[in-house]
Amino acid sequence: MYIKTEEEYSEVVERFSDMIFRIAYQNLLNIHDAEDAVQDVFLKLLKQKNKCFHDEEHLKSWLIRITINQCLDYKKAFFRKNTVPLEDLEIPYEQKERELMEELYRLPKEYRNILYLHYYEGYTIKEIAKILGKKQNTVNSKLTRGRNQLKKIMEVENEGEL
Numbered sequence: 001m002y003i004k005t006e007e008e009y010s011e012v013v014e015r016f017s018d019m020i021f022r023i024a025y026q027n028l029l030n031i032h033d034a035e036d037a038v039q040d041v042f043l044k045l046l047k048q049k050n051k052c053f054h055d056e057e058h059l060k061s062w063l064i065r066i067t068i069n070q071c072l073d074y075k076k077a078f079f080r081k082n083t084v085p086l087e088d089l090e091i092p093y094e095q096k097e098r099e100l101m102e103e104l105y106r107l108p109k110e111y112r113n114i115l116y117l118h119y120y121e122g123y124t125i126k127e128i129a130k131i132l133g134k135k136q137n138t139v140n141s142k143l144t145r146g147r148n149q150l151k152k153i154m155e156v157e158n159e160g161e162l
Contacts, residue, residue: 001053020067027071037070061131111146
């Protein structure tokens, strides 16, 4: 499957831009940086004229991997070293999702990406391992550790409310 025409490219952008934005946002924690990352991901796709995707899942996996790598590049960039307190974050989700995403942001990135891909994008452990280029056992253990850490964070939050 090649993306050759402007119409095919527009269809891919329309279909995957929300997912790419959410992944970029949950990695960068800044709406404007996430929007920039989305643009850069789709520019990379546009430059991949000779890239053959086996099917839609292959394309989707490629986009996710490129998005995560783009976010890592943004974080390494000198001018992006400024940090923002969690209280100042703009979270573009519904209220119920926002509360869970705030808890998810407190996790280390290695767990956050795996939990996000599993629960929000619906990927299996095997699919996440393939996308991230990691072993299934590694993904499974990070998913378990991430769940446990998230549970502890939520328990501490709930104790504070009582």
